[in-house]
Structure formats: C-alpha cells, structure tokens
Amino acid sequence: MLAVQSQPSLLRSTENPQPSNQPGHPIASSATVSTSTAPDSVARALPDQVPENAPEHCPGTESDQAGKASACQGCPNQSVCASAPKGPDPDLPIIKERMKAVKSKILIMSGKGGVGKSTFTAQLGWAFSSDEETQTAIMDIDICGPSIPTILGLANQSIHASSTGWSPVYVSDNLCCMSIGFLLPSQTSAVIWRGPKKNGLIKQFLKDVDWTAGLEEEEEGEEREERDMREEREERGEPLIDYMLIDTPPGTSDEHLSIVGYLKESGIDGAVLLTTPQEVSLQDVRKEISFCRKMSVPIIGIVENMAGFVCPACHGRSDIFYPSTGGAKALCEELGLNFLGSVPLDPRIGKCCDLGESFVDEYPDSPASKAYLEVIDKIRKIVA
Amino acid sequence: MSSANTTPTPIPGSAAPSGITASASHLGADPKITRRLTRVKHIILVLSGKGGVGKSSVSAQLALSLSSQPPPEGSTSNSTNGKAKVGILDIDLTGPSIPRMLGLDGENVRQSSDGWVPVFTDAQQNLAVMSVGFLLRSKNDSVVWRGPKKNAMIKQFLGDVRWGDLDYLIIDTPPGTSDEHISALEYLNGFHPSAVMVTTPQAVSLADNLRSLDFTRKTGLPVLGLIENMSGYMCPHCQECTNVWGKGGGEALAQREGIRFLGRIPIDPGLVRLLDDAREEAVRKEAGEVTKASDDSSNPRIEGEDQEGAKEGRAAKKEEEEDVSATIPTATTGTALSRTTVQRYFDSQTFPIFQSITEKIKEEVERFKQQLQAPR
Numbered sequence: 205m206l207a208v209q210s211q212p213s214l215l216r217s218t219e220n221p222q223p224s225n226q227p228g229h230p231i232a233s234s235a236t237v238s239t240s241t242a243p244d245s246v247a248r249a250l251p252d253q254v255p256e257n258a259p260e261h262c263p264g265t266e267s268d269q270a271g272k273a274s275a276c277q278g279c280p281n282q283s284v285c286a287s288a289p290k291g292p293d294p295d296l297p298i299i300k301e302r303m304k305a306v307k308s309k310i311l312i313m314s315g316k317g318g319v320g321k322s323t324f325t326a327q328l329g330w331a332f333s334s335d336e337e338t339q340t341a342i343m344d345i346d347i348c349g350p351s352i353p354t355i356l357g358l359a360n361q362s363i364h365a366s367s368t369g370w371s372p373v374y375v376s377d378n379l380c381c382m383s384i385g386f387l388l389p390s391q392t393s394a395v396i397w398r399g400p401k402k403n404g405l406i407k408q409f410l411k412d413v414d415w416t417a418g419l420e421e422e423e424e425g426e427e428r429e430e431r432d433m434r435e436e437r438e439e440r441g442e443p444l445i446d447y448m449l450i451d452t453p454p455g456t457s458d459e460h461l462s463i464v465g466y467l468k469e470s471g472i473d474g475a476v477l478l479t480t481p482q483e484v485s486l487q488d489v490r491k492e493i494s495f496c497r498k499m500s501v502p503i504i505g506i507v508e509n510m511a512g513f514v515c516p517a518c519h520g521r522s523d524i525f526y527p528s529t530g531g532a533k534a535l536c537e538e539l540g541l542n543f544l545g546s547v548p549l550d551p552r553i554g555k556c557c558d559l560g561e562s563f564v565d566e567y568p569d570s571p572a573s574k575a576y577l578e579v580i581d582k583i584r585k586i587v588a
Numbered sequence: 589m590s591s592a593n594t595t596p597t598p599i600p601g602s603a604a605p606s607g608i609t610a611s612a613s614h615l616g617a618d619p620k621i622t623r624r625l626t627r628v629k630h631i632i633l634v635l636s637g638k639g640g641v642g643k644s645s646v647s648a649q650l651a652l653s654l655s656s657q658p659p660p661e662g663s664t665s666n667s668t669n670g671k672a673k674v675g676i677l678d679i680d681l682t683g684p685s686i687p688r689m690l691g692l693d694g695e696n697v698r699q700s701s702d703g704w705v706p707v708f709t710d711a712q713q714n715l716a717v718m719s720v721g722f723l724l725r726s727k728n729d730s731v732v733w734r735g736p737k738k739n740a741m742i743k744q745f746l747g748d749v750r751w752g753d754l755d756y757l758i759i760d761t762p763p764g765t766s767d768e769h770i771s772a773l774e775y776l777n778g779f780h781p782s783a784v785m786v787t788t789p790q791a792v793s794l795a796d797n798l799r800s801l802d803f804t805r806k807t808g809l810p811v812l813g814l815i816e817n818m819s820g821y822m823c824p825h826c827q828e829c830t831n832v833w834g835k836g837g838g839e840a841l842a843q844r845e846g847i848r849f850l851g852r853i854p855i856d857p858g859l860v861r862l863l864d865d866a867r868e869e870a871v872r873k874e875a876g877e878v879t880k881a882s883d884d885s886s887n888p889r890i891e892g893e894d895q896e897g898a899k900e901g902r903a904a905k906k907e908e909e910e911d912v913s914a915t916i917p918t919a920t921t922g923t924a925l926s927r928t929t930v931q932r933y934f935d936s937q938t939f940p941i942f943q944s945i946t947e948k949i950k951e952e953v954e955r956f957k958q959q960l961q962a963p964r
Contacts, residue, residue: 258736315683315730317639317763322792348764349637349796391795394637394765394802399735402766454639454763455682456732482864484644488683491730498732513821513832520825524832524857528865539728551832558791558834 296469299410303470306341306415307443308587309450311463311475311501315488317454319480320509322351323557325451330562331580333379338446341372341415344383345463346453347402348395353385357560362386369414382413399458406462416444456495464499473587474504481511481527486535493539504586505542507579508532510549514571524549544582547575617778620747628754629663630953631781632812633772637796639763641788642817644685645863647760651676652933653946654756655715660954665753669712672755677745678719679772680762681738682731687721689863691929697722703750718749735767742771765803773807782956784949785814789837801845812952813848814838815945821855848952851945856938862929
C-alpha cells in the first residue's frame with residue numbers, strides 16, 4: 205500500500221512539466237520544472253540549509269547569523285530565519301539509526317566526469333559480493349545522471365516500499381542498490397532539479413530506504429540460511445550490511461556537501477578518488493582532494509583509470525590520455541596520498557557497462573581485470 | 589519579442605552593499621546582463637548529460653575554429669583582422685578545464701572601470717576566455733559551493749565581464765541538468781541561446797544525453813545538433829581502428845530524436861596532449877628548452893619530446909620575437925602561448941574534421957536566427 209503512495213509521487217513530479225513551450229516563455233517553463241513542483245515531489249520539499257531563493261552569501265538557515273548577517277538584508281526569508289528555532293536537523297538521528305546497519309561507508313568520487321566512477325563502483329560491488337558472507341549495498345547519488353542501474357543491468361527495475369521503508373533493488377542475494385534511475389517514469393526523463401531537491405532525495409535514500417529489507421525476504425530453500433545469517437549477526441550485534449558504496453556525481457557541490465553532512469555522525473570510512481592520467485582530469489581531482497580535506501573525509505587513495513590502451517589487434521600499448529604531468533602517481537607523491545593502482549583502458553569494459561555485465565567476471569584474464577582486483581584488494585585491506 | 593524580460597519583480601537586496609547582489613529574482617533579465625549580452629550575436633551552449641565526453645574540448649575547439657574564420661554576415665564586432673570575435677565562458681564551476689585546455693593556466697582576470705576583463709588568448713583579442721579557474725589562488729583550491737552561490741557566479745560572469753562585441757559566445761557547461769544549467773538559461777532568457785550536444789557512442793552516455801535532450805525540450809532550448817566524440821581510436825602501432833566506446837550510437841540517437849548529426853570525432857591522442865599541456869609545450873617552445881621550475885619538469889616522460897619541441901620552438905621563437913616588439917608587454921604571454929596552441933591545433937588530425945562540424949554549426953545557428961527574425 206505504501207508503495208503506491210510513495211512511488212507515483214515522483215512520477216508526477218518529473219512528468220508534470222509537460223513541454224509547454226509557449227513562444228517567448230521558454231524559461232518560465234524551466235522555472236516550473238525546477239522549483240514549483242515541490243508539493244508532490246519525492247523530495248517532499250524537505251527544508252534544506254539554504255533555500256533556493258537565498259542571497260549568494262547566505263550564512264545558512266542553521267547558522268547563528270541567520271537573518272542577521274549583512275547578506276540577509278532584503279532576503280525574503282530574513283524574518284523567518286531570524287526567528288526560527290535553531291538546532292540540529294531532526295532527521296539526523298533517524299539517519300544515524302538507519303546507518304547503524306552499515307559497517308563501512310565508502311565514497312567513490314572524482315572532480316571530473318566520465319572517468320569511471322560508476323564503473324568502478326559497480327566493479328567494487330561485484331567484487332565484494334563475490335564473497336557470499338558479505339553484504340554490499342550501492343547508493344547512487346548522481347541525481348542528474350544516474351548510470352548505476354544500466355551498469356548493473358537493472359535498467360527497467362523499480363522500487364517497492366514496505367512498512368519499514370523503500371526496498372533497494374537486488375542484483376544478487378548480497379548486492380543491492382538504490383538510484384534515482386529506479387524512480388523515473390522513463391529512461392529518458394531529465395531530472396531538472398536544483399540543489400535543495402537533490403539534497404532532499406539524498407536524505408530520503410539515507411533515511412527512508414530499508415537497506416536490510418532483502419535479508420527478510422522469504423524465499424523457499426534459501427530462506428532458512430538468510431534468516432540464520434541475519435539472526436546470527438543480530439545476536440552478535442554486528443551490522444547487517446558490510447559495505448555501502450556511494451557513487452557520487454562529478455564536482456564538489458550540493459550532493460557532496462549533503463552526503464558528507466548527513467553521514468557526519470555515523471562516520472564515513474573514506475573516499476576512493478578516480479582520475480584519468482591527463483592533467484585536465486588531475487586538476488579536477490586536486491579540487492576533490494581539497495574538498496575531502498576541508499570536510500575531513502579520509503582519503504583511501506587514488507585510482508588511475510584509462511591509463512594506457514592495449515590494442516586488441518597488435519597488443520601494442522599507447523596512451524590515449526597522455527599523462528603530461530606524470531599521472532596520478534606523481535599527484536599522490538606530491539600530496540602524500542595512497543596510490544591504489546592504474547587500470548588500463550579495455551574497450552570491453554565499456555561494452556560490459558552497456559550490457560550490465562561484470563567485466564571482471566566476463567574477462568578474468570584481461571590485464572584490466574587483474575588491475576581492478578588488485579586495487580579492490582588494497583581497498584578492502586585499508587578499510588578493514 | 590522578449591516578453592518574459594520585463595517581469596517587474598523587485599530585486600530584493602539591490603540596495604545591499606556592493607558585492608552582495610541578490611539572486612533571488614530568477615525571472616526577468618538583469619539590466620547588467622542585458623547591457624552585456626545585447627552586444628553578442630550568437631550564444632551557443634555546449635551540453636551533455638555525461639561527464640568526460642569532451643564538452644570542454646569541443647568548446648575549446650569550436651572557439652578556436654570560429655575565431656580563426658571570418659565573422660558571420662552582418663557582424664558588428666568591428667574585428668580588425670577579419671576574423672570573428674569569440675568569447676568562451678566556462679560555467680563548470682567545480683571543475684573548470686577551459687584554462688588548461690587553452691594554455692591559460694595561472695592567468696588572472698583584471699578588474700577595470702567597466703567590469704572584469706576576460707583573459708584574451710591573442711593580442712588581437714579575438715578569443716576572450718572567462719572561467720572560475722582564473723579566480724582561484726591555487727590549483728589545489730576547490731570551489732565547494734551550493735546552488736545559490738553558483739548561480740550568483742554565473743550571473744556575474746554574464747553581467748560583470750566586459751565581453752565587448754562578440755560574434756559568438758560559447759558556454760561550456762558541467763555535466764547534468766541542474767543548478768548551473770537552469771540558472772544559465774534563466775539569465776539568458778530573451779537572448780536566444782542555442783545548444784550543441786556532445787556524446788560518446790556508448791549506451792551509458794547516450795542515456796544521459798537523452799536526459800539532456802529532454803531538458804532542452806522542457807526548457808525550449810533549440811538544439812543545433814549532436815557531435816559523436818571519442819568515436820574510434822587508431823592504434824599508432826598497427827593503424828588498426830578500435831571502437832573503444834563503440835561507434836555510431838550518436839548518429840542513431842540524432843536520427844531517432846530528429847536532430848542534426850554534426851559529425852564524428854575519433855580519439856586523437858595528439859589533440860588530447862595538445863589540450864592537456866598547451867601551456868607546458870608553449871613555455872618550452874618559448875624558452876627553447878624546459879626551464880619550468882614546477883613539478884612538471886621533473887617528469888621524465890616529457891623529456892623525450894624536447895628535442896623535437898626545441899627544434900620547432902626555435903622557429904616559433906623567431907616569429908614570436910618579432911611579434912613581441914609590436915605588442916604591449918602584458919599581452920606577450922597570451923600571444924606567445926595561444927599562437928602555438930592555435931598553430932598546433934591547425935596541424936592536428938582533428939582540425940579538418942572539426943572544420944566541417946564548425947561549418948554545420950554556423951549554418952544551423954544562422955538558420956535559427958533567421959527563423960527568429962521571420963515574422964511570426
């Protein structure tokens with residue numbers, strides 16, 4: 205019953221803005237898309253730290269300065285901010301409670317897009333879950349460009365809800381995932397959201413998703429085993445989920461600030477940064493490193509992806525993305541970070557992503573697979 | 589024509605001290621932006637739902653190509669050398685790549701009585717560049733901003749930068765369909781922007797681009813066409829072409845969605861290098877040798893290229909010296925750097941391919957303008 209309630213709300217909110225392109229008013233419609241659909245959106249207009257129409261130097265509604273700073277002069281929210289009760293977000297304890305079920309939380313980040321964050325997240329998920337005892341969850345917070353469903357081969361799945369919350373989608377018994385891709389009416393729907401709505405959804409992923417839901421599902425035969433494991437772990441007071449991998453969008457903005465903020469109390473085990481070897485990409489990764497340091501998120505290390513290309517015809521190696529400044533290794537040395545390894549470019553990786561297959565399982569002999577596994581092994585050791 | 593411009597929304601905070609401008613009013617063109625943008629003939633946004641598909645490289649190439657060609661008919665840019673005047677605005681605030689790609693790393697934006705002066709790549713001031721990268725103190729600095737601050741920055745870029753008369757303003761965007769995109773379109777309302785989409789051939793990228801296309805439709809942004817980037821890679825050892833990310837996906841997408849297919853750009857490692865270390869190469873050429881004291885010079889891999897670079901460098905240096913005497917000192921760095929970038933770009937394998945794409949974009953953009961001017 206709840207399923208019916210929570211799911212269609214998003215459908216409406218994204219479909220609502222029909223292309224009402226009256227000439228001369230293109231933007232009027234875009235504003236509707238972005239802001240005015242709040243009432244029945246999935247984000248349910250959860251109040252965020254900074255309202256959408258805030259002035260640029262808004263101190264944040266939680267701040268002591270709220271409504272009093274010089275930037276607040278003339279802001280339509282000034283009086284509300286000045287008089288509103290201040291205090292921690294009431295949802296934070298709920299998130300903390302949910303996150304007690306998760307042992308290690310790992311962020312996969314990169315300042316640059318298209319360097320393989322989602323591919324790597326999926327690979328990491330598959331690798332962790334190859335151990336039947338390990339429960340792994342993937343959370344995709346790339347709201348505007350969710351790739352995780354395609355890469356995991358879950359393109360047309362949708363989310364079900366129960367009394368305990370939304371159930372994630374299961375790839376296998378011990379690998380589940382949550383993404384906005386499952387909530388969209390069609391694969392081609394754009395998610396035209398500003399920051400606060402994105403933050404709202406991320407909060408819901410943390411607060412309203414019952415990450416352990418699948419462990420209760422009763423299927424014949426296997427049910428006993430699953431039950432046993434759950435009971436066993438509960439008895440020992442161990443968290444039910446071993447790893448939560450969080451796939452982020454490129455950049456250092458709303459999504460990143462929010463996830464770090466929401467998980468502050470439950471703690472983030474660390475961030476894995478991805479890059480390609482060329483300086484244009486390293487430049488963006490430097491910004492991500494600076495972000496992690498500012499927000500005191502520990503950096504597990506840097507993975508260099510798409511490093512060198514081995515021609516399938518002649519097996520000759522060449523650099524597509526030439527490391528003009530020494531690549532990720534030099535960056536790690538400069539900034540004193542762990543270099544986790546470099547993964548060569550294999551055209552079959554892209555194909556596997558499109559088909560939703562695990563590259564490492566399909567082509568275990570590829571040098572890229574070996575590199576992936578080595579990197580994953582290092583991460584596992586560091587996190588443990 | 590631009591009826592939406594005149595919404596009489598009072599701008600809250602307009603009386604606030606300088607430096608604090610309100611971004612609360614998202615509708616209604618800002619008078620500052622109007623003043624700047626009425627002098628721009630065509631505004632082209634480069635969009636893609638996916639990151640790392642080459643938006644910035646396409647933007648940079650488009651700017652270089654356009655600024656090397658004669659201005660469009662009816663140009664009011666008063667160009668002195670018969671070339672079009674082009675501006676390139678990088679609104680990827682958390683990951684600016686344009687400065688690096690044009691060899692302008694570490695340049696600074698100057699303040700003048702008439703607003704911020706963009707960084708010019710050449711003495712003739714045919715290509716003006718603006719990016720948040722010029723405003724950061726160190727390359728390790730990050731811009732950790734939520735939506736409202738990003739919006740304010742974009743507004744400043746459009747309203748406070750002294751672009752002058754431009755034939756084309758190319759706007760390089762971050763991936764996705766969020767704050768930056770919504771804001772840019774809101775501020776550009778009434779100035780008739782159009783978009784060029786960039787994709788790679790793989791399904792994951794096509795899916796993200798379908799979302800972007802949905803965005804352009806919902807916002808009424810006309811799409812000039814789609815470019816399929818990173819389509820095929822020729823192995824330098826055996827000349828065998830590998831489709832690293834597949835092939836033909838972009839063309840099929842364009843056909844299915846009824847937008848013009850502008851062309852297919854293969855992966856060109858030479859171009860990647862050119863755009864990646866334009867500055868290093870230029871500095872090396874300028875000095876004839878590696879004299880940079882930065883971490884880059886410690887990289888052994890660059891050294892192999894030096895001899896060749898030095899040879900070319902000497903020839904280039906002569907020309908530069910002549911040039912230097914004719915220009916004001918502050919412009920010398922820009923001149924020397926950009927000329928090598930531009931020249932090297934013209935020699936690259938991708939240049940002829942991109943020329944035809946540029947022609948198609950020019951055609952489309954003119955046609956779009958004619959449609960607008962035609963009586964409704």
